[in-house]
Amino acid sequence: MTVTIRIPASEPTIRRPQGDPGSVDAVARALYVAAGRYEEFGDLAATAKAVPGWYGDAYDAYAAAASRASGEHATMAATLKRVAHVCSGHGDTLTDLLHDCDALEDTKVWLDGSRDNLVADVAAARDATPEEVAALQDRAQNLRTGYRSLVLDHEALQRKVRANEDLMRTAFEGAVALERILGPGGTADPLASGAMGRPGAPGHGASPTQVAEWWSTLTAAEKEAVVATYPDVVGCADGLPADARDQANRITLDGDLDLLAGKEDDGTISSLEARTLANARAAGTALDRADGYVDPTTGETPGGQLWLYDPGAFDGDGRIAVAVGDLDTADDVAVRVPGITNDGQDAPTLTQEAINVYQSATYRGDGSTIASMMWLGYDAPDAFYDTATLTEGRAEDGGERFADAIDGLRASRPHDAAHLTAIGHSYGSTTLAHAATDHHVAVDDLVLVGSPGAGGGVDHASELGVGADHVWVGRNSEDLVAALGDHGWVGAHTLAGAGLGNDPSEDDFGAHRFEAEDVTRSGWHRGTGQHGNYFNVDTESLYNIGRVVDGHGGDVRLADHTYDPWYEGPQDPEQDRTPTSDEAGRSDTVGGRP
Incomplete structure (x- = not known):
């Protein structure tokens, strides 16, 4: 008996797009x-x-x-x-x-x-x-x-x-x-x-x-x-x-x-245009860094996204947001709000820190997809000791802008809501707190690190709109900025009046405080040196942030809260604990805690 097997023709003839x-x-x-x-x-x-x-x-x-x-x-x-x-x-x-x-x-x-x-x-x-x-x-x-x-x-x-x-x-x-x-x-x-x-x-x-x-x-x-x-x-x-x-x-x-x-080459560029060009170049460097990142855990290249780009905003400080990972599809999304002294030219550094958060969330993670974005969409104060830093005006404005940004992220995924973690650092934590209290920002978890205060009028984590169990605080015991928040009945301590609301790491505030000490601390001096270390690789802080972002708060390493006894100034139990250096979520980390 003859059986016919019809073999299909080879098709189509592939036509390549023309042009270079x-x-x-x-x-x-x-x-x-x-x-x-x-x-x-x-x-x-x-x-x-x-x-x-x-x-x-x-x-x-x-x-x-x-x-x-x-x-x-x-x-x-x-x-x-x-x-x-x-x-x-x-x-x-x-x-x-x-x-x-x-x-x-x-x-x-x-x-x-x-x-x-x-x-x-x-x-x-x-x-x-x-x-x-x-x-x-x-x-x-x-x-x-x-x-x-x-x-x-x-x-x-x-x-x-x-x-x-x-x-x-x-x-x-x-x-x-x-x-x-x-x-x-x-x-x-x-x-x-x-x-x-x-x-x-x-x-x-x-x-x-x-x-x-x-x-x-x-x-x-x-x-x-x-x-x-x-x-x-x-x-x-x-x-x-x-x-x-x-x-x-x-x-x-x-x-x-x-x-x-072209204007720079001609010598016709204005001072504002020169700052705009510097921000544009910084955004390009940041985007290249995000595009080129290879996840050491999976070997994949998640790619970068330039979500916000307005380099001439705020008289040349700029508005820029760069993400690593796909904000449209990621299961877990982290958005970080930077603080004082940051402007558009800091985009490469801020993007690297967003990459560090991404890497920490994927390492030891549950296999969910991650996107991590740095959002510099407000006019952060320019210096540690200027009037904008000591008041909450820019935090209030930034909080509204951030809430609008999150509304935009949510609206773009109406049928596929991500687990969304907002991370505020330094003055950015006060900004994030205003987004939560003033505008009910639509996030699932709030992380405040290096915070000078959770905004005036906020007495407890439950007032931030996500539930106290979803408010996380990282405070390095030697971080001077994080020590500026108000404490107890005494009010602001050493630098009277410098706080921007209550210290969210204090026991009375009711948030989860996680370990955030760094092995590079001196052991005796409080200053600004530790203020920028919360997103460094191979740190306790980055490990714990990664666990929150990945939706596994139960794996966070908790720390004892600061407290304010009536008979002396604020106390931080973390000052006496020896920091560890194996919690970054880095793929080459071995040993350390189970």
Whole structure:
């Protein structure tokens, strides 16, 4: 009896996307530099309008011409910048498409090899048993399924390629006619501008939930167009997925680096622009560090996300948030609020500390996925001993901003809520406390380390909104800043009036205090040297923070609380304990406690 085994044809023919991302990026850089030139001339024309001592019709004509030139050049600068944004996004997307194509080609090679083997096995089959025939038919069916899936994936790739090309073509075609550039519509992509005109779009007062719902209604092509055309809006829009914000912020970052570096080279950069450029470079370094991190526990590269990027905010201090891991999908998410003296140029250091938290949570963890973000989204005080540090105004403002940020994170994952831990360090702990008490920040656990106080009017951990059992405090006994909180009936101690609320490590406050001593402490001197060590590798503090982030508070190493007897000043039992150095969650840690 003859049995026919239908072997599927090898399909499809893989078509690679055309173009070189590096060349596209070079065009984007040139456009950014040109935009900078137009911007400079526009600023010069605006300044040159005022000529002391010149009056009359001639001056009026001159001033009108200068105003017109200033406006036209500003519009041209914005147009070139917008096209450059699209160009930069096109290059990034092209890189992704080429990687996707590589994966399809690998799959095709594997399927073709399996097909060749099947052809050979069928040809060699003689007097095959029914079982052997059935096995050959199953292999043929699996091949048909594999090729069909590959065809569908290839068609999807080609649709993305066409959408990417169309977006780029539309951007350049819109920038050809001068009358269109200077007209009310500008050169915005119609697909993107149409999407941004719908209810719920960011930038028009929509809530994070409304923004998330708006995003869910967009097609893939509309999302791509919106990100490429309005990256500065998308990158800061609470409620949008972290991946979309990351794509948008990378485009804006690339543009700032190219445009401002061009002004730096020309010697026309202002002092604010110079600080903005420094922050942009710091953000780029931080992002590279997050992108390149390899988890020593799993050997995987979780990748980085630029969740917030506004390098010129707060008079050049900047607003930046960088994460390691995927904020859109992680089971456990940690967000850290830094404190005094931190600004945008500290992004690389803060990102490394976020990486340390990520590593601590995964090491000895339960296998859950982790994302760890440093959030510098408020105007932290500039120095230890300035008026902003000694008052709570910036903590109150920062608390509102942080609560909004968390609302945005929550809204972007409406059906997949993460276990979310907020970590406040130094003045950032006071900021976090205000987010909790003033705005009911939507987190599961609060961690306060190196805290100068939990905010005025907060007497107990239960007032922070997550339940006292979910408030965790780390205080190094030699940390001067952590000793500034108010104690007992005496009130603020040595530095009277310097506290920013009650010391959260004290017994009366009711939080869990965990071990946070460091082997580098002197054993006798209280100062600021230990204040920055809470996120260092191979420390008690980092180990315990990792356990909270991973959702295993029962594994935290608790410490005795500080207390304030009536007959003398505040006491810290941790001063007499010998610190350990094997609790970091570092993959090469051996020995130590079980």
